[in-house]
Amino acid sequence: MNVRSRLVAISGAVLLAFGAEAGAADVDHQRLLKADKEPDNWMTYHGSYNSWHYSALKDINTSNVKGLKEAWSHVASRSTRGLQSYPLVVDGVLYYSGSYNQVWALDGATGEVRWQYKQKLNDDLVAKQTHSPYNRGIAIGYGNVYMGTLDGKLVAIDMNTGKLKWETKLVNSEKLTVGFTGAPLLVKDKVIIGAQGGEWPDRGPIFGVDARTGKQVWRFYTAGGEEGNGDARNTWGGDSWKTGGGGGWMPGGYDAETNTVWWGTANPAPLYDWSGPDYKTNGARPGDNLYTTSVILLDPDTGKLKGYHQELPHDAWDFDSATGEFIILKRDGKKYVVHPSKSGFVWVYDDQGKVQNVWRLVQNINFVKDITPKGELVGRRDMTAGKHTNLCPFIAGGMSWNMGSYNPQTGLLYKVGNEWCMDLEIEKTTPVLEPMAQLNIGANFNITHPTGGKAHGHVSGRDPITGTKKWEVKFDEPPLASLLSTGGNLLFVPDARGWLHAYDARDGKELWKHNNGQGHNGGIITYRAGGKQYVAVMTGWGGLAGDDYATFFGGTFAQMPKDSGIIKVFALP
């Protein structure tokens, strides 16, 4: 080989190496920043950093949606508790995760399997977990599919081959019992993911991990912060911060203009405190219990706390703020961040985390009399040990963890609301840490109908800033899946009984529906592959909120399988 040939060979090898790297770098921070400019793809859990769960695609629209047909489907093996995750699509390939940390890459036009990945798990540990074995989503970037595992790892899987690239143990799940179920969020060169928490006696850390190497770069403790980074342990009586719960178990959002990650945190443990009104000095965890049931503003590069707002100081009702997307939008030149929560209220912030408004999405709320537009709780219902009746909403929340949708064409936020209540008996529990951590709920309880009516759900289209209702559709049981709205003026609502509905996003008129054979409890997206628009929805039943339906609502729910998961994909013929 002469020198010139060798040089060509070397540059060929370099090209190959870079070619692989270039392919692998297909989804990077710059591309994610402009995700809304690529409606053919759905590259991150919330669709874009604005968390609108909206696609500008309009090939399928109000005038032709009645012709929508099933194009293909894929059955997810070992689907214990159904498919609760979100599909992602990049350049014609659909990626999704299922129970037991399985991941599939499918041809977006045909559903043909390109690869499947099955995480090797600690099965003995998974058998001891209550909030398990579902996975709620993945992230994609730098040639990798990122996923948090039930046993406390973050893994990177090669998006082209389905082979494991690296895995990093972040949580001692063997001791703490909990791990990861929520989707990671890729911001610049960091993968950010929050641990499960809330009712578990840990401190709910959120992690920032180097997206290329898997090295942990930062960690933020949602229960109490730590020395040098938001130390708030003095908002917890005694050592209660050590078993405080917290946790950011769903993915947050990102505001690139301020370089701020917004993340919601879970309730403190035990869920139900027995302090009564003297919660500042009394009960299991005296004090405000920062940063539980809060939104926190983090620097994505360092994990430093930039700001926060505690939506429910000393949450005594399990209405955590870990649920709810951070919808970033502008109106009259001003930027807002809109955050729905389990409480049934929706908080509206400016981009520094200052409250601009609070409005209620559901009617049956009595854990407080009200929350003022400035965010002040009025008439708290702080309970003592013993029996209490008719606490509203039910523990599953006025809104559950799945996502709504904001449509910039209609200017409306679409969201599911839940009208249900509960009776409970609060017990003075003690955190159990040995031999491994156990749930710390603090009450026995049961779901009830609201006074003077039946439990039900609704989907409404509202002004995201004021909450003014434009239209509403009622459901006999609260839908528990995410929503999707599109540039075709459609709103897709996957309901609990198994019907996928398409409504006119402008007025709520039903235009199409199809029964998928089992309830929905996961994500829904639209994308284009081979020039054709598809709608993909997760099916499968058996999540924590839906587990009460068989006994409480009966009917079809008593027969619905809880070990089945199918992704269904629709298109026009």
Added chain:
Amino acid sequence: MQSGRHVGGDAEPAAAPGAQDQTSAAAGESFDVNKLFAGSCGWCHSKGGREAGKGPMLMGTALTDAEIISRIRNGKTGQMPAFAFTEEQLRSIVVYIRALKPE
């Protein structure tokens, strides 16, 4: 209501009121089965086990003592997690279930 920018301090947290009855329970330590049930079981077994909820009603169960202990210890895939309770705790839970009466 606290809002906005938080200034992190490097000092140890200031003295705060002590949490009541909030010491961690070590394995084998004497415990109250009512607390244990409300801590870990009541989420799924409604009204303290007197009604079906996410999980079945426990009051009047047809399972034998050994079957109850086996189910708690091993769980049931997709239905109930396994619990790492001590022998004493497991026996107490059986006694608790057998003693359940309608309210």
